[in-house]
Every structure is written in C-alpha cells, then in structure tokens.
Amino acid sequence: MSDVASANVVIIGAGGIGAPAAMALVAGGARRLIVVDDDTVEISNLHRQILFTEADVGRSKLDAFAAAVEARAPGVVVTRVPGRALPLTVATIVADAAVVIDATDNFASRFLLADACAFAKVPVVHAAAVRWQATVMAVPAGGRPCYRCLFEDVPRGDAPDCATAGVVGPVCGVAGALAADRVLRLLAGDASTYGHIVTYDGWRDTLRSVPVPARPGCALCGAAPTIHGILASRYLAPACGL
Ligand SMILES: [Zn+2]
Incomplete structure (x- = not known):
C-alpha cells in the first residue's frame, strides 16, 4: 500500500486512454505522474x-498533457519522458513506479511492459480500446497472473488495432477511468482487482469482469518460464498511434 499523493504513477501513452486516466487520478489525489x-x-x-x-x-x-493537467490540478507534478518505452529504455522507465498504466496503442508495447513490470516487480494496469470495446487488466507486482497468461504472445496475424479498426472516443474514456479506478484501489491496498479482465462494450451496453487464472505453462510467470529478460526481437510488431 502506498500513499496516493506520494506514489509515482507512470502512464505510458498520453493519448485517448492516458488523458482520462490522468484526469481521474489527479481528482482522486495522485500528485506525481510520469508520462511517456x-x-x-x-x-x-x-x-x-x-x-x-x-x-x-x-x-x-507531452507538453500539452502536462500543461492541461497542471492547470487543472495545481500542485500536481507531471514529469515528461519523451520517447517510447523501448527494450533499451523500459527498465529505467518503470523502475521507480508505484504502479504503471499501459495506455499504449499496440501489442508490442503491451507485451514489453508486461515483461518489464514483472521483472521490476511493479504492478501494471493494461488498458486498451478498439472500436466499441474497452478492456482493462491489473497485474500484481511480480506478475502472476499476468498479461501473457491470457494473450500468450505478440499476435503475428491481422489482430485488430486502433489504426485498422478505429476506436470510439467515449470508449477510450471508459478504459482510462477503469484504469484509474484500479490504480487508486491498488494504492489503497485493495488487491481484489487482480486476476480479472474487465471488458466494457459500448455498443451492447455491457460491463463484464472475467477471471484470468494463472496459467501453469505461462512463458513469463509459469512454473518453467522461458522469458527471463527483455529481448528486443521479441516485441517486433507495428504501431498505430492511439
Ligand atoms: Zn503469466
């Protein structure tokens, strides 16, 4: 459990999910955001x-994001980290985080953050939005159950992303709000959100929480893991720009 005002909350992606997440976080008492x-x-x-x-x-x-957040919530410190979370930089980016929000736009970054946060023993909240659907999953420090328990590996085929499938604005807002909700709960010591993926469907008007059991054969957190470090070639996939 961390004090929300002194916790470093790292947000990877200052776009459609990162922005509403930041607004909810500062309204909820967060004062130290590190944005990439x-x-x-x-x-x-x-x-x-x-x-x-x-x-x-x-x-x-980054500049527009920091200016907007600081104008809205005086006293909040937004640390700007220009660039992407890449295999060479990700360990440094997540090292001092109390919690990380994965608000990225592509699978390569999601898997990179899943692995890096597991190795750094930092909790991470993965938040995504495609078309009318938002999904959010919180992974505990040490990473079990983890993102790879559910999705295994970077998709190599035609998995939908926001570049090809589009995304509805309010659905991004839901994803960001759900991510912030999980961060505030984790910082308050509530671990009940781990082990579930929450899916919001803005077209069908449904919100579901589905258990994600730890997978024994998981390459990252299973009994005989095969991923022991960040290897750049593991995360090769296109990006789009959420
Ligand atoms: Zn796993």
Missing part, C-alpha cells in the same frame, strides 16, 4: 484525447 510519449497532437485524435484543444494541434503531446 513521443507524438504530437493531431486534430483527428481530439475526439478521444480530451485534455487537448485545437490550439494544441502540432504541439508535443
């Missing part, structure tokens, strides 16, 4: 990146 992003604000993304306005178009998302 390498992109600029685009007008086509404003429907879901709700911290930004048209005046921010072309600006660094």
Whole structure:
C-alpha cells in the first residue's frame, strides 16, 4: 500500500486512454505522474484525447498533457519522458513506479511492459480500446497472473488495432477511468482487482469482469518460464498511434 499523493504513477501513452486516466487520478489525489510519449497532437485524435484543444494541434503531446493537467490540478507534478518505452529504455522507465498504466496503442508495447513490470516487480494496469470495446487488466507486482497468461504472445496475424479498426472516443474514456479506478484501489491496498479482465462494450451496453487464472505453462510467470529478460526481437510488431 502506498500513499496516493506520494506514489509515482507512470502512464505510458498520453493519448485517448492516458488523458482520462490522468484526469481521474489527479481528482482522486495522485500528485506525481510520469508520462511517456513521443507524438504530437493531431486534430483527428481530439475526439478521444480530451485534455487537448485545437490550439494544441502540432504541439508535443507531452507538453500539452502536462500543461492541461497542471492547470487543472495545481500542485500536481507531471514529469515528461519523451520517447517510447523501448527494450533499451523500459527498465529505467518503470523502475521507480508505484504502479504503471499501459495506455499504449499496440501489442508490442503491451507485451514489453508486461515483461518489464514483472521483472521490476511493479504492478501494471493494461488498458486498451478498439472500436466499441474497452478492456482493462491489473497485474500484481511480480506478475502472476499476468498479461501473457491470457494473450500468450505478440499476435503475428491481422489482430485488430486502433489504426485498422478505429476506436470510439467515449470508449477510450471508459478504459482510462477503469484504469484509474484500479490504480487508486491498488494504492489503497485493495488487491481484489487482480486476476480479472474487465471488458466494457459500448455498443451492447455491457460491463463484464472475467477471471484470468494463472496459467501453469505461462512463458513469463509459469512454473518453467522461458522469458527471463527483455529481448528486443521479441516485441517486433507495428504501431498505430492511439
Ligand atoms: Zn503469466
């Protein structure tokens, strides 16, 4: 259990999920956000990146994000980390985190964060949104059950992502709010969210929590793991830009 005001909350991705997550977190008492992003604000993304306005178009998302959060919540410190979480940088990015939010836009980054947070023994909340569906899963420090218990490995085929399938703005908001909810609960010492994946379907109007049991043969957290470190070639997959 950590004091929410002094906890370092690392948000990977300052976009459609990271923005609503940050707003909910600071409203809930978080005061130290470390935000990682390498992109600029685009007008086509404003429907879901709700911290930004048209005046921010072309600006660094990190700068616009920090300015918007700090204006909204004086006293909050937003540390900007330009770039992506990459195999060479990810261990440093997550090292001092009380908890990490995976608000990235692609499977390669999700698996990289899953592995890095497991090795660093940092809890991570994976949050994703595609089309009308948001999914959120919290993984405890040490990573069991983990993201790989459910999805195993980076998909090599035509798995839908936000570039090809699109995403509905409010669904990103739900994903961000659910991620923030899990972070605040974890920081308050509530571990009951682990071992479940929550799925919101904005078209069918359903919210479901499904258990994710630890998989004995999991490559990351199973009885005989085959993943023992970050290997750059393991995470090769395209990105899109949520
Ligand atoms: Zn696992």
